[in-house]
Amino acid sequence: MSTPMDPRYTGVSELPPYRALLVVDMKDYSGNAGRYQTELTKLIPEIMQAAFERVALGWIWDRKTAHNGTGDGYAIVLPPELLPHLLNPYLTALQEELEQRNRHRPHTWNGPIRFRVSVNVGPISDSGDNQLGDGSGAERVVLHRLLDSGPVRHLLAGSDPEVTQVAAIVSRRVYEDAVVARFADDPQTLYVAAGAEVKTYQGQAYLRVPKPSGRLLSEGFLKLESGLEPGPAAKGATPPPPSQPSAGFGVQINGASGPVYTGSGTQNNTLHQGRER
Secondary structure, three states, X not given: OOXXXXXXXXXXXXXOOEEEEEEEEEOOHHHOOHHHHHXXXXXXXXXXXXXXXXXXXXHHHHOOOEEEEOOOEEEEEEOHHHHHHHHOOHHHHHHHHHHHHHXXXXXXXXXXXXXXXXXXXXXXXOOOOOOOOOXXXXXXXXXXXXXXXXXXXXXXXXXXXXXXXXXXXXEHHHHHHHHHOOOOOOOHHHOEEEEEEEOOEEEEEEEEOOOOOOHHHHHOOOOOOOOOOOOOEOOOOOOOOOOOOOOOOOOEEEEEOEEEEOOOOOOOOOOOOOOOO
């Protein structure tokens, strides 16, 4: 490979290390009085860690290479080989941890604590010392775009707040690497394909709810968009590889109450550095 001192140098840069990324965001955090928000901010990583310990995976929390709070959430960076654990059993463990804490929640909380969760994997800046700038990169942007997308927000809005505590969205790469490849030992039928569109980002992702309730059971994870032409059946099917981009998101998925269809439009993964809120 050429170097900056070599006349053949073309500005090539090595990729940063691949990392597994997980972030949670507390629903209706701002609905709590300012007096109690600091307490809740500190509680979020405590709950995340306790969920790992609940399934004897506390050592995973100790292996995070970068981490930071987002005010109403918390993000961690982990070695990529730990990715499957973030889906199974962690999502279920997080649901159970929140159920237990919400049963005994203080009257000062504005309802139960509920989390949206996003999981991604890819090249991310990481010194290993949790320095300023660690955990940044295009895939970190995607992580937060997915977290802010409509499909995962709909999951919590359309479910019973006393029952469904966790709604997750995972990137296509996570789904292919951990679920389709069977490393997570999760059936593909637990995941529902969805088109995620936030700001300039558009991409395909997958929804997972450990304990669905309410309208999620009667309507499925996604509402049928009016005028959408049904696509080919895709029960248990894997998406086309990146080298064969899909023409759209019109895919039939077996939802909780029969087939539902994802959105439409051409997939266009446009990434930008930094997080806009």
